[in-house]
Amino acid sequence: MSVRLAAGLLAALLGLAAASVPPLAMAAPFRLIVTDHEPPLVPNSVMELALTEGYFAREGVDVELVRVQQTPSAIAAMAAGEGEMANIGLDAMLQLHARGATDLKAVMSPNKSLPFLIAGSDEIDGAADLSGRSFGVGRLGSLDHSLSLKVLEAAGVDTETLAIIPLGQPNVRAQALAAGRIEATTMSIGVWLTLPAHDGLEVLVDQEAYYRAAPVVNKVNVVSPDVLAERPDEVRAVIRALILASRDFAAEPQRWSAAMAELLPHVERTTLDDLAASFDGSWSVNGGLSRSELEFSADWVFQGPDFDGLDPVPLEHWVEFAPLDAVLSELGTDPSADAADR
Template identity: 65%
Template sequence: MIIKRVLTLLAAGTAIVAFSGTANAQSDEPFRLIVTHLEVPLVPNSVMDLAVELGYFEREGVDVELVRVQQTPSALAALQSGEGDMANVGIDALLQVINSGATDFRAVTSPNKSLPFLIASREEIATPQDLVGASFGVGRVGSLDHSLSTLVLASMDVDIEDTELVNLGQPNVRAQALAAGQIDATTMSIGTWAELPDTTGLHVLIDQDAYYEAAPVVNKVNAVPGNVLEDRPEDVEAVIRALVKISRDFAADPQLWVDAMSDALPQTDVAVLEMLADAFAESWSVNGGMSAAELSYTSDWLYATPDFSEIAPLELQDWVDFGPLDAVLAELGTEDAMDPADR
């Protein structure tokens, strides 16, 4: 059971809808939202699952059905074949599929724009400058964690090439190597950090907020094909509105997220959830997660990588449609504390 105060909030929200008439159902057909996780994730992307469980979509008058696949390529394939109406996908794959012919696909919102990466190290590494000459674990040279950390450290006047790079593969392997004293520092998600059984002698050298500020690369967006934008615009806006509202509620009261996640993942230690809620304090997409500056930075960065060396760059308007989100923000207003709504 979800705790009493969450139920009270939901009941109040339902009453507001009943009297204000803000529910804008356009179709009786389910709106199929494709996600690339098999259970509720321990990151802000959880808003998509929790918006179903806590009735946010229902109160906006849209019947959202989650379609679960394992990776972005499967999500985009499902979207192309008409098995879904919106998909949460990596920007890199979205740009590639548009280049391959799906020219009407557009990003319309981002419920969790950033990877919650941080750099953890031995306590003796007190500042980023202390990484010079130290061993630094990466997935591989050229991997996402290596590329982003190169940008982050460069912004702090540290050249990652001045460290001893150690190729170790997956984040959990790198985290275990750090805990075992086999390396001096590495990049990992805050979830991986939280799952380490013992962090004695270790600390977070660069937290996830500082990491994203130094390298504002947007990881994932919710994309829709052109026929959905044309045929179900009110449903698209209703989905976005629900995601903005739940993000704002969690930002205003992180305990709501802790309580909802405890119900969704009862096996997860509440102390871990509370730590994550505190870490996500500035990460919620309270304005839809679609900063034009950050999206442009992301595409510019991607087009400079080897994977995109043969691909002609797209202009922002060729893969982003701000219209549905801007319509929602015109109604709800913007929150200025986080998540820039620049255009």
């Protein structure tokens, strides 16, 4: 998150906090804010599928998805009382916590590490040849921006020479790459596989190499202390539904591709099946909150230039393990999957 963006978002949130926001209506649907305008081709789609496949309903919670554009809008929507839970970037939440501008708490991560890769023009002779090239990002200072710089530095790129171009969502960046407006960008494997054609393009850093270079938690689901206090049963029900859906998709990948085929009929079923297989090990079957991974991620985020002058925030200030732990005490944990260390 750039300094200018952080300052603008901080001002907006402080203004919203000063406004009169009506109390949460207990009878209203439990609104889950997501930053995708259609079901994404990544494990984060579990939030969409938990709704369409009836997981939320079976847990007795009436969930409504609220769609916004990127994390700053999701945080602003939460501050305005437009949702009870939001899926947001970890870096943005930590920026606001460090500035004392939010009290949101992470309660789970349905897709902690997006399956990113870096693609570019096939005229580029490998990732190390990206120095001096144009590189598309979501926005200046966004997590995909900072993570990709870390990955590129590990590949030997002089990132100071990159021409960084903010373009928004991954599908928009992919289209810009295909049109030759940029020379490389980060996208999910889902966006890559669904490009109409790969002529003139190639994968410069695959998803496994990307995660090895930057094993950082990307997104978390957050709630306010008021929601934790006033709607705890619904918070746990949402977490339980997302874990149960994740476990089903992890056990039977084609359940995911079949469900997504209903929502995205324009995507080839073979592509969805390939994606489902590629997500092996990526599902948050234990809720996605590992203390060691969260602490590592926060330490790394606070080393970034956008956090200059800000003190690190203790984990207990921005994570609430209790709702997830209550669910795991009922469902048990899978020791072979995402860690549930405390």
